[in-house]
Amino acid sequence: MSVTDRTVLLGGATSPSGLALARALVDAGARVIATGRSAERLQSLRSIGAQVEVADATSLEAMTELASRLDTVDAVIPLVGGWRGGGGLAGQSDDDFRALLPALDSVRATSRAFDAALRASDAGRFAIVSSTAVGRPLAGGANYAAVKAASEAWTRAVAQGFAKAARDAGEPLRAASVVFRAKALDPESLAPRVLALWDGDAADLNDQIVTLD
Template sequence: MDEAIDARLDGRTVVLAGATSAAGLAMTQALHAAGAHVIATGRSAARLEPLAGAGAQVFLADATSLDEMTALAGQIGGVDGVIPLVGGWRGGGGLAGQSDDDFADLLPALDAVRATSRAFDAALRASGAGRFAIVSSTAVARPLAGGANYAAVKAASEAWARAVAHGYAKAAREAAEPLRAASVVFRAKALDPEVLAARVVTLWDADAVDLNDRVFDLD
């Protein structure tokens, strides 16, 4: 791993919210190896164990809950990165097959984006290099009938992340300070956890002005 990236990440605190997935484990390993203090959340103690084994400090907390994320933010103090990882896919059956139940099952991904960005907003803006990142899909750019529910939720998540980016820029401008926080979107067609983890680590190797409100394709 690049030494400059290690130096920028060393000692920084990064929250992976809803991290009990292959992507969460890969990111924990990569960030921990780069010297970051990784905080991983999940709703299952058993599923958090691999993350603790990979070097994360783990907390039982629901990433979709504003109250629980706000409580966590108050408990851990300074934060330099937040990445909500609640996901999942439901679809198929053309437009007629886009059921309300499937849509409801996909909404927690958006809920997590909203809850984490709001709970950690002040902490990320106070950081010398705050980074908020979400994982989206290339389906946003080319939505298909059989994945309309999924694409709609991802599109809404991207819109929220872009609003977060605007908030960071506006706060910096009004304070007459340099932009230090950035909100970015990662898009993938078929997510490779290792590719995502490697790209996340590089977020601290670039200035916020070059990252904020950007969409990066991982494929």
Template structure:
């Protein structure tokens, strides 16, 4: 097996949590083509089958559950990157149309960011180049009344991820070691699965000190 370097995804182990989407499949295929080990999670073996066919290791686990994610972390051993991919959109109708039901339906995306970052915190800090990345939206920078629920959940997810980034930096500073782990945000207006896949494959193209706490626009 090739030696790990900070500039390649080759031989890295990545967890794609809640990966049963077009973005999850595109990312898994791109990473596998780059010689990475991909662990894809979902709640349905049937929906995970296409990922298994692409070469991913599949695990039945709820990405929004810290208990499930912690159990997964203990089973799979060393991990170099975690990307929660739970998403979805509901909105419209102006501010009056921002129902509690829609808000509740969007919250799993935030729950997945919280659960995965907490469960894999030790593993990502232990990696020689750990990466935590989330998918957000350009609506955070310019929220609209008809998408207030969605923008609020994405903004909260970004805030949590930036706190993860600060935690990585603080731990490195206090230990007197170089920063090895980085947390980043990918923002998209309309998510292009292939564009996201390319950016995740390139997560090791920059040193953690340059990458940590950055927001990237996927267009």
């Protein structure tokens, strides 16, 4: 198996990391569907060969509507992110926490909307980008680490759902859910790991936490 001819949805892909990952996937022969809330910001993704959709990756309604229009989806990678912190524990404001929540919202919305499609694929993949801060949270980044930890927990629940569905159907596991952890996200380290999601068996990949270089 390889990423060639796979349909990969990147949710909230208008960041530099989203553009770099989309380019790597297109160059590898994948069909990339990139979502964002701004048609203008999506133009750079369209220019490299991605199919673009103006849709909010944090909205279950928007993602469900998009899923209903797509024939096949082999992978979903939500890329909504951002960082706010500092000020020690007392400086972890509610406003900062709310500003970080869209990252978790996108993980929840995309995984729910595309769960059936990923399980129907012969090699479905769901992956998120988390942070090494989850393993060693600091007081000044407590809001950020908490949101990332929640995102990881949700992603591991997706993995358990894939495994249970396969067991209940008496079929081999074909879908896998993976967490990528990075200290500081570097598209040059993320892209090869995403391309390699189809190099191994889903049973070996499912529920793995992979630390990026």
